[in-house]
Amino acid sequence: xxxxxxxxxxxxxxxxxxxxxxxxxxxxxxxxxxxxxxxxxxxxxxxxxxxxxxxxxxxxxxxxxxxxxxxxxxxxxxxxxxxxxxxxxxxxxxxxxxxxxxxxxxxxxxxxxxxxxxxxxxxxxxxxxxxxxxxxxxxxxxxxxxxxxxxxxxxxxxxxxxxxxxxxxxxxxxxxxxxxxxxxxxxxxxxxxxxxxxxxxxxxxxxxxxxxxxxxxxxxxxxxxxxxxxxxxxxxxxxxxxxxxxxxxxxxxxxxxxxxxxxxxxxxxxxxxxxxxxxxxxxxxxxxxxxxxxx
Numbered sequence: 001x002x003x004x005x006x007x008x009x010x011x012x013x014x015x016x017x018x019x020x021x022x023x024x025x026x027x028x029x030x031x032x033x034x035x036x037x038x039x040x041x042x043x044x045x046x047x048x049x050x051x052x053x054x055x056x057x058x059x060x061x062x063x064x065x066x067x068x069x070x071x072x073x074x075x076x077x078x079x080x081x082x083x084x085x086x087x088x089x090x091x092x093x094x095x096x097x098x099x100x101x102x103x104x105x106x107x108x109x110x111x112x113x114x115x116x117x118x119x120x121x122x123x124x125x126x127x128x129x130x131x132x133x134x135x136x137x138x139x140x141x142x143x144x145x146x147x148x149x150x151x152x153x154x155x156x157x158x159x160x161x162x163x164x165x166x167x168x169x170x171x172x173x174x175x176x177x178x179x180x181x182x183x184x185x186x187x188x189x190x191x192x193x194x195x196x197x198x199x200x201x202x203x204x205x206x207x208x209x210x211x212x213x214x215x216x217x218x219x220x221x222x223x224x225x226x227x228x229x230x231x232x233x234x235x236x237x238x239x240x241x242x243x244x245x246x247x248x249x250x251x252x253x254x255x256x257x258x259x260x261x262x263x264x265x266x267x268x269x270x271x272x273x274x275x276x277x278x279x280x281x282x283x284x285x286x287x288x289x290x291x292x293x294x295x
Contacts (some may be wrong), residue, residue, distance in 0.1 A: 003097045005036040008102065008109045012071075012094045014045040019116040019271065022058050023263040025082075028118045029060045030262065036123045039066045041102065043074055045091040048210035058266035066139045069101050076100060082193040082203055083167055092204045099177050107178055112176035113171035115243055117259055125174065125223055134179045136217035136226035148207070153209060154199045165213050170205045171238050172224040174217075185211060226253040228258065247273045 009028070013021045032038065040059075044052070071090075074097045075081070081093050095111050102109055110126060112118075130136050146153040147163030156163055173277060180186075189207035193200050200206040225234035228231065228241060231253050237258065242249045244259040263271065 005033070005123055005168050006039060007032075007036060007123055008041070008106050009122070010041045010043065010095070010098050010102070010111045011114050011238045012043040012091050012111055013047065013114045014089065014091060015047045015051055017243075018044075018047055018051045018055060018211050018238075019263070019268050022055055022265050022266040022268050023259050024112065024114055024116050024118065025059055026262040027109060027258075028122055029063045031118055033121050033123045036050075036063075036121075037185075038064045038122075039106075040064050041069060041098075042090070043069050043071055044092045045071045045089070045094075048053035058268070063142070068286060070115060074101055079190070080194070082197055082200070095173065095204065095224065096189055098175065099181050099186070102177065107176070109175050109177060111173040111175060113238065115239040115260060116171065117237045117255070118235070119233075119237065119258070120222075123216075125219070125235075128174055128217065128219065130174060130176045133217045134176055134183060134185060134212055134215050136219050137170070137175040138172060138219045138221050139166045139231065140169040140205075141221060141226055143167045143169075145269065151201060153206065154201070155196060157164070159196075159210065160208065161213055165209075166218065167205075167209050168212075168218075169224055169238075170208050171240075172219075172236065173208075174219070183215075185200060220288050227255045245271075245273055247275055249273065 011021055011024070021042070021221055026041050028038065035200070052068065059066060071094055074094055076097070081090055081275055098111060108126065108130070110122065127137050143151040145163065145167055146156040146161055146165045148167065152167055153159070153161060188211045192210050193207040196206070220235070222231070222233070222235040223237050224236055225231055227237050227239045237255050239255070239259070242251070244256040249256055
């Protein structure tokens with residue numbers, strides 16, 4: 001069969017979350033237009049060979065071409081990542097380095113968090129016109145504006161930014177790579193986070209929102225719909241907070257069932273939800289990793 005379109009998608013995953021990526025990929029393939037293929041770039045953070053092989057065996061090779069990049073290959077030599085004592089993994093910053101490994105002839109790329117399920121044709125999203133902007137994204141449904149009292153830009157006044165500026169969620173980013181490079185976007189974001197570390201509650205989102213204030217296209221909120229809110233027909237379900245792989249998942253059972261529908265079409269078929277202990281171990285490892293890099 002002839003394919004006339006190709007989309008480029010980037011994700012980041014460690015070994016623990018690769019199971020989420022497997023379901024995400026199958027959900028993308030299930031809804032992608034029949035004349036479209038996908039180049040999928042996986043920035044992996046110490047993913048085991050066994051899990052890489054499981055993912056490779058789970059994708060539809062007539063649709064998806066897998067490319068692997070290790071986190072250490074992606075970060076330029078001499079780059080200093082912001083280090084704090086939160087449990088956010090350092091791999092959250094990998095979305096800032098996409099321009100370093102994507103082929104030069106690719107002008108647009110879609111970044112997705114792995115804790116998502118796609119329920120609509122991604123090629124429709126990929127065709128969004130962002131020629132005059134650096135990214136397209138969805139306004140965060142919980143934070144919404146910079147002046148949000150618990151999750152916004154806490155020091156927006158000191159930075160002379162408008163409090164009513166819309167605040168986007170970084171789980172989905174449609175990126176205009178030439179403009180990203182032209183504006184030296186990565187360096188600016190890292191500098192902002194370094195200089196304002198005590199205010200960066202969600203570090204990557206903090207930096208991205210400040211540097212890209214009014215430089216982004218607002219997408220339909222259904223493209224990044226949080227699983228904490230019920231909706232009959234979201235385009236993408238974003239499993240913020242508890243993931244459906246945990247026994248403590250407490251959001252919509254309909255969303256959980258959709259996740260397992262796609263997971264059961266992969267090499268992780270019939271995998272059962274796991275307990276909280278593994279989640280806590282993962283968070284502790286994230287903190288220790290940062291402390292080790294500080295020493």
